[in-house]
Amino acid sequence: MFYHSIAPERAKKYALTVEGGESSQRTFHKKTEGERFIGKAALAQSLNTDRYLSRSQNKEAPRLQQLNEKHLNERLSRVLKQPNLQAEMKHGITIGWQLVKSPQIQSKDDLQKHLNExxxxxxxxNELKEAFSGLDSSSKQKESELEK
Structure with a gap:
């Protein structure tokens, strides 16, 4: 887990400080760039946690995987700018890795355009398109459950 803060520096630069074991700093010229970086870093953290837990023999692994699935969905929602996004874990992982690899994707519409290219x-x-269509059906199902 890491902690972060975005603080304005001189000449409208933003510094992101990451702490956890060691401290690191990265500077951005726009606050949104820093926030986007945090979102992608958090997403990568969930993906790596899933990889670790899937190989773990720890008796707590199933409970931790459920918690990580919740975190992954929240982080995908933020990155794709889609509130209440619910994805099956395998679809979330597929899409998550694509988002981490492709920093230009900043919304669900960007992801759709990327898929078409x-x-x-x-x-x-095909795997990515299946995961994307799974996002739509999972989100619609969640919305209909909330309406009931």
């Missing part, structure tokens, strides 16, 4: 004959493209 990928090679349609590549196996990973």
């Amino acid at each position: 990928l090679n349609p004959n590549h196996g990973k493209t």
